[in-house]
Amino acid sequence: MAIQFEFISSDAITGKSSEERISLIMKSVRKDKILVLEEPLTPAEEKLLIMKTMTAITREFPGIEVCSLGQTGSDLRSRVIKLLGGKTSGLTVVGPSNLVHQIKRDPHKLRFMAGK
Amino acid sequence: MPFQGLFKWLLGFFRGRKTFSLGIYGNVNTGKSTLANRISMDWTGEAMSKVSEIPHETREVIKKERVSIRVDGKELTINLLDMPGIATKVDYHEFVDYGMSKDDAQQRAKEATKGVIEAIKWLEHVDIALVVMDACLDPYTQVNITILGNLEARNIPVIIVANKIDKKSAKPERIRAAFPQHHVVEVSALKGDNVNKLYEEIVKRAR
Numbered sequence: 427m428a429i430q431f432e433f434i435s436s437d438a439i440t441g442k443s444s445e446e447r448i449s450l451i452m453k454s455v456r457k458d459k460i461l462v463l464e465e466p467l468t469p470a471e472e473k474l475l476i477m478k479t480m481t482a483i484t485r486e487f488p489g490i491e492v493c494s495l496g497q498t499g500s501d502l503r504s505r506v507i508k509l510l511g512g513k514t515s516g517l518t519v520v521g522p523s524n525l526v527h528q529i530k531r532d533p534h535k536l537r538f539m540a541g542k
Numbered sequence: 543m544p545f546q547g548l549f550k551w552l553l554g555f556f557r558g559r560k561t562f563s564l565g566i567y568g569n570v571n572t573g574k575s576t577l578a579n580r581i582s583m584d585w586t587g588e589a590m591s592k593v594s595e596i597p598h599e600t601r602e603v604i605k606k607e608r609v610s611i612r613v614d615g616k617e618l619t620i621n622l623l624d625m626p627g628i629a630t631k632v633d634y635h636e637f638v639d640y641g642m643s644k645d646d647a648q649q650r651a652k653e654a655t656k657g658v659i660e661a662i663k664w665l666e667h668v669d670i671a672l673v674v675m676d677a678c679l680d681p682y683t684q685v686n687i688t689i690l691g692n693l694e695a696r697n698i699p700v701i702i703v704a705n706k707i708d709k710k711s712a713k714p715e716r717i718r719a720a721f722p723q724h725h726v727v728e729v730s731a732l733k734g735d736n737v738n739k740l741y742e743e744i745v746k747r748a749r
Contacts, residue, residue, distance in 0.1 A: 469695060473665070488631050492630055523631040531682055
């Protein structure tokens with residue numbers, strides 16, 4: 427079975443609220459897509475993502491695997507970069523756990539195993 | 543609320559002594575309830591949580607109120623909060639593999655998802671957090687990073703507990719390397735090894 431990946435540019439999610447970003451992710455993940463977001467989620471957004479995932483869990487949808495690299499928080503540097511229209515480097519990979527079995531990471535590398 | 547901190551401080555001041563909420567956080571099956579029991583036994587003589595090898599044994603926040611810890615003449619009163627393990631997935635099949643019936647496994651999964659949400663909501667309300675990691679496993683998980691990131695964002699004091707150091711495969715140095723910005727205390731909650739060091743750190747960091 428083919429696995430569908432979706433790459434989301436930071437332009438596509440800039441300006442969206444955290445709630446909107448999370449519902450966009452959930453919508454795609456529930457359709458068995460693996461998402462790669464050009465901009466990493468913040469810890470607060472990841473917290474929200476986990477909570478939304480928990481409310482969505484069913485017998486058929488057991489949850490997600492998620493991993494962010496180069497995460498930026500709400501520190502001054504990140505805020506100034508965003509305010510000036512710049513992009514903070516990093517990415518988030520997220521997919522349904524019945525497709526993405528494991529994501530291994532070190533500070534600079536992601537490796538994930540996917541398949542039905 | 544901008545005056546919340548001031549209000550809490552004033553309340554503590556007029557009551558004479560502040561009680562700290564100490565939350566025990568971490569991935570599933572890292573030994574959070576074993577540590578909660580160790581702390582509770584050491585200072586009250588009573589256990590507080592049920593422990594099991596089946597994941598998600600703790601599915602709601604378990605509280606032990608007004609536990610007094612004394613270290614070097616200093617006393618600290620804490621409300622001890624044993625949190626459900628945080629996870630990004632809860633698959634009932636995993637519980638079936640442990641011998642549970644399908645119905646029981648599905649019920650456990652349902653309760654576990656609620657427990658994860660409850661634990662996450664409490665992240666905003668603890669005064670100090672112990673983030674428990676299994677020293678035998680890779681510490682660099684997204685759950686650990688998300689927990690730490692949210693606690694850091696709120697300036698909540700954190701102590702990382704590298705648990706299960708009594709096991710041969712334990713490599714607590716991996717935890718130190720993964721999170722060099724945090725204080726790490728190596729313990730065996732099961733055997734009680736090095737927990738006195740943890741109590742010293744709790745008393746030192748509570749504010």
